[in-house]
Amino acid sequence: MSxxxxxxxxxxxxxxxxxxxxxxxQDVSVVLVESMTDENFLDxxxxxxxxxxxxxxxxxxxxxxxxxEPRGLIAPKFHYWDRQDNALIAEFDHALLKDDTKxxxxxxxxxxxxxxEALKLAKAHPLIDVRMATEFLGFxxxxxxxxxxxxxxxxxxxxxxxxxxxSAEGARSIARKDLNLEFExxxxxxxxxxxxxxxxxxxxxxxxxxxISDPVEYSNLFHWKGPPDRWRIHFPTNIxxxxxELKRPEALQKRLQQFLGxxxxxxxxxxxxxxxxxxxxxxxxVGRVVLAGDSAHVNSPIGGMGLNSGVHDxxxxxxxxxxxxxxxxxxxxxxxxxxxxxxxxxxxxxAGTIRNKRLLxxxxxxxxxxxxxxxxxxxxxxxxxxxFLLRTALFDSLREAEQIL
Ligand SMILES: Cc1cc2nc3c(=O)[nH]c(=O)nc-3n(C[C@H](O)[C@H](O)[C@H](O)COP(=O)(O)OP(=O)(O)OC[C@H]3O[C@@H](n4cnc5c(N)ncnc54)[C@H](O)[C@@H]3O)c2cc1C
Numbered sequence: 001m002s003x004x005x006x007x008x009x010x011x012x013x014x015x016x017x018x019x020x021x022x023x024x025x026q027d028v029s030v031v032l033v034e035s036m037t038d039e040n041f042l043d044x045x046x047x048x049x050x051x052x053x054x055x056x057x058x059x060x061x062x063x064x065x066x067x068x069e070p071r072g073l074i075a076p077k078f079h080y081w082d083r084q085d086n087a088l089i090a091e092f093d094h095a096l097l098k099d100d101t102k103x104x105x106x107x108x109x110x111x112x113x114x115x116x117e118a119l120k121l122a123k124a125h126p127l128i129d130v131r132m133a134t135e136f137l138g139f140x141x142x143x144x145x146x147x148x149x150x151x152x153x154x155x156x157x158x159x160x161x162x163x164x165x166x167s168a169e170g171a172r173s174i175a176r177k178d179l180n181l182e183f184e185x186x187x188x189x190x191x192x193x194x195x196x197x198x199x200x201x202x203x204x205x206x207x208x209x210x211x212i213s214d215p216v217e218y219s220n221l222f223h224w225k226g227p228p229d230r231w232r233i234h235f236p237t238n239i240x241x242x243x244x245e246l247k248r249p250e251a252l253q254k255r256l257q258q259f260l261g262x263x264x265x266x267x268x269x270x271x272x273x274x275x276x277x278x279x280x281x282x283x284x285x286v287g288r289v290v291l292a293g294d295s296a297h298v299n300s301p302i303g304g305m306g307l308n309s310g311v312h313d314x315x316x317x318x319x320x321x322x323x324x325x326x327x328x329x330x331x332x333x334x335x336x337x338x339x340x341x342x343x344x345x346x347x348x349x350x351a352g353t354i355r356n357k358r359l360l361x362x363x364x365x366x367x368x369x370x371x372x373x374x375x376x377x378x379x380x381x382x383x384x385x386x387x388f389l390l391r392t393a394l395f396d397s398l399r400e401a402e403q404i405l
Contacts, residue, residue, distance in 0.1 A: 006031045006129070007321060008148045008162035010136040010175070012041075014048075014111055015293030015310040016168030017118035021062040022318035024127040028325050031160055032122060033150055037133040041119070042112055045272050046196065046232065049110035049224065050075075050209060050304030052393045053094065056103040058315045059114075065103075067117040072109025073225045075208035080375050082368075083214035086261070088205060089372045090379035096386040100395065108208055108224055111307060138178055139165055139289065146288040164321060165289045168314070171277070173295035179286050185279035185350070188300070188357075190236045192276060195252055196269040198228045204260060211302070211360055213368065218360035219259065220302060230269055233259070234301075236361070237273070247271055276300045278354060280345045284338040292317055297345035300353040302360065308394055309349045313341045316401070340401040348397035 007023060009016045012034035020030045034041075051059070051068070059065040080089040097104040122128045133153040140147050148160040167175035176183065201210075201221060210221040220234045235255060237246055245251060249268065256266050280297045284290060293310030320337050323329035362368045378384040390396050 004029075005145055005161055005163040007164045007166065007325075008033065008146065008160055009166045009168055010034075010148075011168035011170060011293075011295070012036070012115065012119060012122070012130070012132075013168060013170055013293065013310075014114050014118065014307050015295075015314045016166070017115060017122055018058065018062065018064075018311050019166060019168060019292060019314035019318050020122050020128050021064070021118065021125065022058075022315055023322060024122075024125045025062060026318065026322035026326075027127070028318075028322050029127045029129075031129045031131060031162065033131050033134045033136050033148070033160070035133070035135040037153075041132070042116060044112055046194070046270070047111045048301065048304065048307035049108055049114075050222065050308075051107045051109055051114075052304065052308050053097060053101040053103040053105065054394045054398055055308045055311050056107055057101060058311055060102070061315070062118075063121060064114070064118055065107075067121075068107060068109045068114060071113045071117070071225065072107045073208055073223060074105050075108050075223070076105040077207045078106070078209040079207050079211070080372075081206075081210055081212040082372060083212050083217070083219070083259075089213070090375040091207070092379055092385055092389055092392075094389055094393065096382060097389055097393065097395075100386075100390065101393075106209065106304075106393075108222060110224060114307075136169065136174060138174065141165075141288045163288070163325070166317065166321075167289065167291045167295040168293050168310075169295050171294045171298045173291065175289055176281055176291055176295055179283075179289060181286070181291075182282040183279040184282055185277065188276045188278070189239050190276075191239060191241075191273050192234050192301075193237050193246055193255075193271060193273050194232055194234050195256065195271045196230050196232050197256060198226070198230050198267040198269055199256075199264075200229070201231050201260075209304075211356070213360045213362065213372070215361070215363040215368070217259075220360075228267075228269075235259075243273055246273060278350050280342065280350060284342055285334045290317060290334060290337065292341075296341070297349060299345075299349050300357050302356040303353050303392065305349045305353055305394070309344060309397070312344070312394065312398065313337075316341055336405065340404045343404055344397045344401050348394070348400070352391075 006029040
């Protein structure tokens, strides 16, 4: 391996950008390949945006947090609601984590704002060569290097030589497919509709982040900074419901009116429909090629763990790659990355989001009551509530991973 070969990172999503910045901060050169252009980079559908305290600590390490805070909303609390009774079940307050973290809150700041700010930092860093409008096509690897084939911004075929290739390409990762890695798991037999609406739900008692249980139509409701301020509300839909019918303005109005039980003409800013998968790649590392973020694992968004756990992959991996390149660790460190982060993907992210969904959609009245009583019990006792928050804010997953050798 030539010491001068850069690490090639594919994908300027939150994971690829954080990885590139964390590597560059440790004096490692990076080529960051992104298929989108400067012109269309910000035209992406709304996705993640609840950033947990653990992730904010990582963003702070690369100077990203200070750029995000003014563009986001600080959300110390979150709620569980019972839609059947229109009653608040439990309120959890991250202030209980004030001795555990510099950031005892969630920052509601959308993925698009995160990548916009992170891309500016990456472009300004002398060790990061950002290649926009460059499409990753495939790779070959040998004992010394990985040869990465791209179609560059001029439309020409080009080969970039790197010491490692990190696929942060998202769920449709070409590298994962080329490596013939199983994407183990399942896809839920329903689709979720996300409605964006300029309406202040706090009038009805809601806080910035709400999980609403209902045996018929569970939902999640989140507040996002504008202008204008918007709220995103997600509802499950049947897999064979007609998409155009679901998105019809009158149908969206009716869904919101039924949800709040009021007769109001809402200002709807947008809507999209998505399918939810629970999948983890069989391996995260094959030779010089490593998977991170959605390329390695995808999960339900309930609990806001996809982007967060992907960013945790990025920092874990950056520290290991930097040590390998600086000669203080050997290549087997990457197997430890796989053991640690695959464990988190299966035992924390996947298990936690499956549990969250079950909790919200539970139909059996006795089980619902037991679940809600348990949530109440945990929220009312500060020691139990802190324990609960250490899990949901992903501290437990990081601490557990650290124990894995
Ligand atoms: C509706 C919704 C809500 C969500 N809410 C949350 C939440 O609140 N909290 C949370 O933690 N997670 C959430 N998630 C999940 C989150 O969006 C993802 O986990 C996160 O974006 C993954 O980041 P990534 O960088 O791995 O991949 P991506 O964000 O998918 O980025 C991949 C990048 O790679 C580029 N790329 C792809 N293929 C190529 C190629 N061949 N060549 C070059 N470039 C390529 C893409 O253009 C893109 O820029 C949500 C997801 C959805 C769908």
